[in-house]
Amino acid sequence: MLELYHAEPSANSMKPMICLKEKRLDFVSHYVDLLAFEQHEPAFVAINPNGQVPVLIHDGAIIAESTVINEYLDEVFPEVPLKPADPVARARMRVWSKFIDEYFCPALSMIGWHVRIRQTAKAVEPARFAKLLERIPLEEQRQKWATIGGDSFTEAELADSRRRLVVSAQRMEKSLSEGPWLAGETYSLADLDTYSMAVALPRLMPESVSQEKTPRLLDWIARMNARPAVKAALAMSRRDPRTGRRIDRPAAASA
């Protein structure tokens, strides 16, 4: 049996959601509501001591880290392969996934934090927030959440993250001038790993990601949007992407 603990179909949670859908694998979905701080609840931390989504459980074996989960799924369920057959293209795929994890995602995460998560956290009553803070397992995460009351990130840090997003978009544009997909001729984990972050770019930075400046990137996003697996993953959303409100609960129940 496959089970996936995930949040919204966005960023790291979205990576294995698309991968599972591409491979047409049935899985039990466990929604972890990040805006309700469910990722730090003891029941979830017992599954992943880092208190982070996504987590895959396959016949009892726990696999964390979205990039690793996708490599695992591709090895164990190779019927719909998501790695190029050529080892050089496969290395190119892994360089992309690594770039996403180490460069693109942290920058996007800082911006996302600044514009949304922080506002949600600020709305929590202080005594309750202090308790929520205490149970965050990773020191780095706790430090980040603890800045809620203040200015969070500096203007210089935010500017540097925005610069990194532009660098990421330009790198995608260049790569897509060399082939239809990020690893070359073959659609691969590199595309779905990257898409899960990049889909936010046109809205987030229209001055840098546009038909004029990054036509290939926009075409690739459109091709990704059209994939049935991507549509199926996006359909698993539990919150309205514009308002952030839960859409899977009657209004009375969410009060």
Added chain:
Amino acid sequence: MLELYHAEPSANSMKPMICLKEKRLDFVSHYVDLLAFEQHEPAFVAINPNGQVPVLIHDGAIIAESTVINEYLDEVFPEVPLKPADPVARARMRVWSKFIDEYFCPALSMIGWHVRIRQTAKAVEPARFAKLLERIPLEEQRQKWATIGGDSFTEAELADSRRRLVVSAQRMEKSLSEGPWLAGETYSLADLDTYSMAVALPRLMPESVSQEKTPRLLDWIARMNARPAVKAALAMSRRDPRTGRRIDRPAAASA
């Protein structure tokens, strides 16, 4: 033909050096002297636009990123396998390699930069240094080198990196209580990727990495030190590890 561009057998350069030796593969070694800033020379940047070692060239195909190089070598030369056969253990291996890349290595790199590289760079004549700075391709790297004249990292940043090294050592100790190697029963890329960083820990932080506090980690380092492949990689050093002086050139030539 296999060619490896690498620096000293240490950190990221050491990872593919051990891997190649474990697999008993012949390769042409191209030494890139980081303390002579050769990684930013146009000839090398033409090979890796990021100006970073190591780089593998296999029959003309260029593969960068040490973790990706090792996955590539293991796929293309599977005769001496360095991945566990069990996909769950393989996922565990990849979580380790990722942790090294994203958490342990950046912390170690900051400390290493602070105690050694910075001193070397400070000794360079300012006008020449300004020119060296100009040709650094990665913005992040250029920013780091540009701090040479000042205080480089803050005390808080250095303390946080030291904390991360302690967390890394404790995580290794715990993992090694669950099996002889980091991914479990099988020696794997996780061990050689991690060793390339961890070998520095007993000297760097004897108060946290010791027979008393981390006996399993020290035992694992000793087992790694004893491996012929590790010895062969270490024997490729071109600088005295204590003084940092080139040992492969007559004194007159190095002047």
